Amino acid sequence: xxxxxxxxxxxxxxxxxxxxxxxxxxxxxxxxxxxxxxxxxxxxxxxxxxxxxxxxxxxxxxxxxxxxxxxxxxxxxxxxxxxxxxxxxxxxxxxxxxxxxxxxxxxxxxxxxxxxxxxxxxxxxxxxxxxxxxxxxxxxxxxxxxxxxxxxxxxxxxxxxxxxxxxxxxxxxxxxxxxxxxxxxxxxxxxxxxxxxxxxxxxxxxxxxxxxxxxxxxxxxxxxxxxxxxxxxxxxxxxxxxxxxxxxxxxxxxxxxxxxxxxxxxxxxxxxxxxxxxxxxxxxxxxxxxxxxxxxxxxxxxxxxxxxxxxxxxxxxxxxxxxxxxxxxxxxxxxxxxxxxxxxxxxxxxxxxxxxxxxxxxxxxxxxxxxxxxxxxxxxxxxxxxxxxxxxxxxxxxxxxxxxxxxxxxxxxxxxxxxxxxxxxxxxxxxxxxxxxxxxxxxxxxxxxxxxxxxxxxxxxxx
Numbered sequence: 459x460x461x462x463x464x465x466x467x468x469x470x471x472x473x474x475x476x477x478x479x480x481x482x483x484x485x486x487x488x489x490x491x492x493x494x495x496x497x498x499x500x501x502x503x504x505x506x507x508x509x510x511x512x513x514x515x516x517x518x519x520x521x522x523x524x525x526x527x528x529x530x531x532x533x534x535x536x537x538x539x540x541x542x543x544x545x546x547x548x549x550x551x552x553x554x555x556x557x558x559x560x561x562x563x564x565x566x567x568x569x570x571x572x573x574x575x576x577x578x579x580x581x582x583x584x585x586x587x588x589x590x591x592x593x594x595x596x597x598x599x600x601x602x603x604x605x606x607x608x609x610x611x612x613x614x615x616x617x618x619x620x621x622x623x624x625x626x627x628x629x630x631x632x633x634x635x636x637x638x639x640x641x642x643x644x645x646x647x648x649x650x651x652x653x654x655x656x657x658x659x660x661x662x663x664x665x666x667x668x669x670x671x672x673x674x675x676x677x678x679x680x681x682x683x684x685x686x687x688x689x690x691x692x693x694x695x696x697x698x699x700x701x702x703x704x705x706x707x708x709x710x711x712x713x714x715x716x717x718x719x720x721x722x723x724x725x726x727x728x729x730x731x732x733x734x735x736x737x738x739x740x741x742x743x744x745x746x747x748x749x750x751x752x753x754x755x756x757x758x759x760x761x762x763x764x765x766x767x768x769x770x771x772x773x774x775x776x777x778x779x780x781x782x783x784x785x786x787x788x789x790x791x792x793x794x795x796x797x798x799x800x801x802x803x804x805x806x807x808x809x810x811x812x813x814x815x816x817x818x819x820x821x822x823x824x825x826x827x828x829x830x831x832x833x834x835x836x837x838x839x840x841x842x843x844x845x846x847x848x849x850x851x852x853x854x855x856x857x858x859x860x861x862x863x864x865x866x867x868x869x870x871x872x873x874x875x876x877x878x879x880x881x882x883x884x885x886x887x888x889x890x891x892x893x894x895x896x897x898x899x900x901x902x903x904x905x906x907x908x909x910x911x912x913x914x915x916x917x918x919x920x921x
Contacts, residue, residue: 466509522556608778622648632772635822654698662707680729706746890917
């Protein structure tokens, strides 16, 4: 049964809300901010009715976004409805602007309470349907990699779609920071094993002397310090997926043990005699050239063939520069949700430089640079002064044109950049209203929808 928490010292309002939802929901009550937060730490709630006075008093100039984040950090999906007196309606509106779902004023009316919840439920349902359709088309799932305009990455998603429902071993290759772990998780989430665990092991981060115990477990007394039986990751992941990252770093002795698991689907704990079935799907990843390592004799050829059943190469960021605006947008959204600043855009010169940079650290480097810039930036737009100078060393000060590309490519990219920025500003000015935005742009609603889909824009980001 779903649960609702009502946090207010207005007893009549607590009774009205309880009457609205019992017996469909379990309704709990509290009268202080502190007890409300404590309840949140011990139990999941789908809805929180929160008196704005509990947040506001006795402080002034309260940062509602920070206060609400106290609850979202515990349960990011909780819907918060603010309760307010008529005198504090302005504060309630501020809370809604900071992310609360809606607000209600005292004295509460049963019909209004139900209407607010019905509206929120309908929005959640519509979002779920949207997520479902996105899921079917393999788009829109991730903050960093799944939104793409890149043909090479769309090819990767086609491969993921083909292999996900099988039991085949997958080998992910690509440079550090390209998102191999994210793709591995995506394969698991699309597989028949998705209801079970996804266990990730960074093989290069664990000393070889400990890796065998970490993967296969050990019995009590198997070695000095083994004071009790320990289950390994292969045992814990039973029925699910195990992701072996940086597989090229494991020793020759460990390669033999992994080969047995892949061949026989069984293993023993260190110091144990009982053979345990390895009911796991294995996904491995490496930034090394395993084939060259096989030729050099540092990686077993038979293990390589067992791992390389279905290879997927993740392209580096420099080969998908058209995705950089989408990636930056998603990174900023994430930072805004959990940060104290509200970054709304990136200077066009900066964006052009981001798309001209070689990105040796790939997506991970991009995330770090944008996060650092958001901390340094004094305005609501990320400017050149917030980024390291080397980002601009190949970009002339007064031009945004890359003469390495053809005129057609430059024209196409600049038109797309201007169109996207224009629509972003227009949607922001019109609060995400489609009809008003289309009218202001002098185009039809249908054409606006097509452009918004093309540039990855959602009306919900501007309401």
